[in-house]
Amino acid sequence: MPYYPDFSLYDYDYYSPPEGMTIGWLMKGHDFPQGDVEIEDLENLADLGHLLEEQSRGWHYCTFCGKPELQYAWSERFDSKYALGSAEIRVRSDDGTLYVAPNLITHYVLDHGYRPPAEFLRAVREDVRRRWPQGA
Ligand SMILES: [Zn+2]
Structure with missing residues (x-):
């Protein structure tokens, strides 16, 4: 998994032009902002991560955990445990x-x-509200 500082242009996909801004592409050796995150935000990230968008073939591991x-x-929301x-x-x-x-962002928030x-x-929050309107 590549390292990107937050708010870099996303260019991981060689074949398509940058289309978004990177958030949470952390790697050991690079400082990152730390602090509390509200439970609602953490739950949102866990729900969105479950959608498994842009799935890659291999697995990326957290570089902060020892192994x-x-x-x-x-x-x-999906009543489901899944691998990041x-x-x-x-x-x-x-x-x-x-x-x-990366959907590993949930782990970075929770454990690091x-x-x-x-x-x-x-x-x-805006995306979640659009995606899953109240009561849906
Ligand atoms: Zn870790």
């Missing part, structure tokens, strides 16, 4: 900005104290 092992997340590290989370803010994060940028978390 390469799969990490898992629990999605309340082979898919992305893609969210669009109400103003149309696309953000691309990563605090994603506020504007990304706002876009996540």
Whole structure:
């Protein structure tokens, strides 16, 4: 998995032009912002990660954990536990900005104290509200 500072242009897919901004592509050796994340935001990330968008063939492992092992997340919405590290989370803010994060972001927040940028978390809430309107 490549390392990107937050708010880089996403160019992982060689064949298509950059289309979004990177969030949460963390790697050992690079500092990242830390802080508390509200439970609603964490649950949103776990639900969006469950969609397994842009699934890759292999698995990416967290470089902060000592050994390469799969990490898992629990999605309340889908009532399901799933493995992280082979898919992305893609969210669009109400103003149309696309953000691309590895679904490992849920693990980074939960186990390594990563605090994603506020504007990304706002876009996540906007995307979730559009995707799953209240009561749906
Ligand atoms: Zn880890």
